[in-house]
Amino acid sequence: MDDYVVVKAICAVCGREILMTEDSWIIPETGELCEVCYKELMEEEG
Amino acid sequence: MPIEILPVPSLIEGQSQGVVVVIGANAAGLMDTSSFINVFPSSLAATYAQDTSANLANGGTYLRASLDCYYYNKIRLAVGASHELVVQPQLSYDNSNWYNWGTATTCPAGYITSIPGPTQTLLLPTRYFRYLITNNSGTATTWIRSFIAYSL
Numbered sequence: 001m002d003d004y005v006v007v008k009a010i011c012a013v014c015g016r017e018i019l020m021t022e023d024s025w026i027i028p029e030t031g032e033l034c035e036v037c038y039k040e041l042m043e044e045e046g
Numbered sequence: 047m048p049i050e051i052l053p054v055p056s057l058i059e060g061q062s063q064g065v066v067v068v069i070g071a072n073a074a075g076l077m078d079t080s081s082f083i084n085v086f087p088s089s090l091a092a093t094y095a096q097d098t099s100a101n102l103a104n105g106g107t108y109l110r111a112s113l114d115c116y117y118y119n120k121i122r123l124a125v126g127a128s129h130e131l132v133v134q135p136q137l138s139y140d141n142s143n144w145y146n147w148g149t150a151t152t153c154p155a156g157y158i159t160s161i162p163g164p165t166q167t168l169l170l171p172t173r174y175f176r177y178l179i180t181n182n183s184g185t186a187t188t189w190i191r192s193f194i195a196y197s198l
Contacts, residue, residue, distance in 0.1 A: 006141050008109075019111075020141050020174075023098070026107040042101055042187075 013037035094124065097194040102131070103187050108179040110192075112141050115175050118196040121168040123177060125151075126158040129188035131181045133161060138174040147175075155183070158193075 006020040012031030018024045025038035033041065102108050115121070125133050135147040147168070153159040162168060181188050 021111050023111045024109045025102075026109065027103055028105045032109075039100075042103065045103070045187075 008032075011037055013041070094122070094193045094195040096191065097123075098190060098192040100190055101187050102127075102179065102181045102190050104129075104181055104183065104185060106181055108190065110176045110178075112138065113175045113194075114141075115170050115173055115196065118198060119170045120197045121170060121175060122195040123161040123168070124158050124193040124195075125153050125161065125179065125190065126192075127153055127155060127181075127188045127190045129155050129181060129183035129185055131179055131183065131188060131190065133159075134178040134180075135161065135168065136176050136178060137170070137172045138176075139172040141174045144176070155188075 007017045008020045008022070009018045009024060009032040010016070011018055011034040012027075013033055014037050016034055018032065018034050023035050025033045025035070027033060027038075027041070030041075098108070098110065100108065123133070123135065125131070130152065132150045132152050134150040136144045137147045138144045148162075151159060151161050177192075179190055179192070181190075
């Protein structure tokens, strides 16, 4: 298996696969998010 | 825009030259990337590079993308934040199964913390590296900024 396609998690917001080679964010009561969804969430809360 | 000049004793220790870190934050206490300047000692400046810059929600966790260290076997990590947080380096041999590397380091608010110590280096026994940052300050969202230096 190619190291670069290993899936780390499924984004709790958009459902996209988050690969090991991508940053991810875990929000309590929400789950693990991809970078795009996390930044959108933070902008909404900011 | 408020600008703070913060102490960085853990990086100054053991270095022949001092370190200056200027960190800008907005009125809400979150980072303002336009005003962040960091200067490491000459012995480190050539190798340290900014790795992550973001705001981390209270109770939230940031999990860095895995770093393929095929061409590296030494790593230094430095992390700064506006609120206390915990950093846990992790290793993997297959980019799938991850193991904690040593114990987690608590980084106090307002400091750049060098992991391990400023004159030490993490020696990589496996190929993949990443780190987990948890904002368990129990207070508020924090900005985080991390730096990595790696070499053979």
